[in-house]
Amino acid sequence: MTRARPxxxxxxxxxxxxxxxxxxxxxxxxxxxxxxxxPAADGAVRITCADTTTLxxxxxxxxxxxxxxxxxxxxxxxxxxxxxxLLVRRGRWAVGVFDGAELVASKVDSRQVQxxxxxxxx
Numbered sequence: 001m002t003r004a005r006p007x008x009x010x011x012x013x014x015x016x017x018x019x020x021x022x023x024x025x026x027x028x029x030x031x032x033x034x035x036x037x038x039p040a041a042d043g044a045v046r047i048t049c050a051d052t053t054t055l056x057x058x059x060x061x062x063x064x065x066x067x068x069x070x071x072x073x074x075x076x077x078x079x080x081x082x083x084x085x086l087l088v089r090r091g092r093w094a095v096g097v098f099d100g101a102e103l104v105a106s107k108v109d110s111r112q113v114q115x116x117x118x119x120x121x122x
Contacts, residue, residue, distance in 0.1 A: 018077040025070065028055065039065040045073050
């Protein structure tokens with residue numbers, strides 16, 4: 001779980017790993033009372049607790065809401081997916097393909113970048 005960060009428009013943003021999502025939601029219900037989940041228009045799930053605390057759950061990939069809304073959301077979040085990652089910084093790059101949490105293929109390379117020298121003149 002990541003540290004809570006301020007969200008645009010107020011509130012906080014928190015990232016919860018999919019394998020911890022069920023226990024995290026149970027903890028929210030214990031602390032804030034029973035809640036009502038409603039699907040939002042943008043593919044998110046909006047939860048309002050008994051003490052008026054509001055949560056918005058967003059999956060990292062598209063999913064279809066079903067009759068058991070939270071069960072379907074947590075199942076969609078846990079489903080392993082294939083994703084590509086590209087990292088680039090100052091003449092170095094890395095590419096990786098992940099299947100779930102497993103790195104399937106990768107490639108890294110670098111090139112010389114002219115740096116600033118302390119010698120005089122132009």
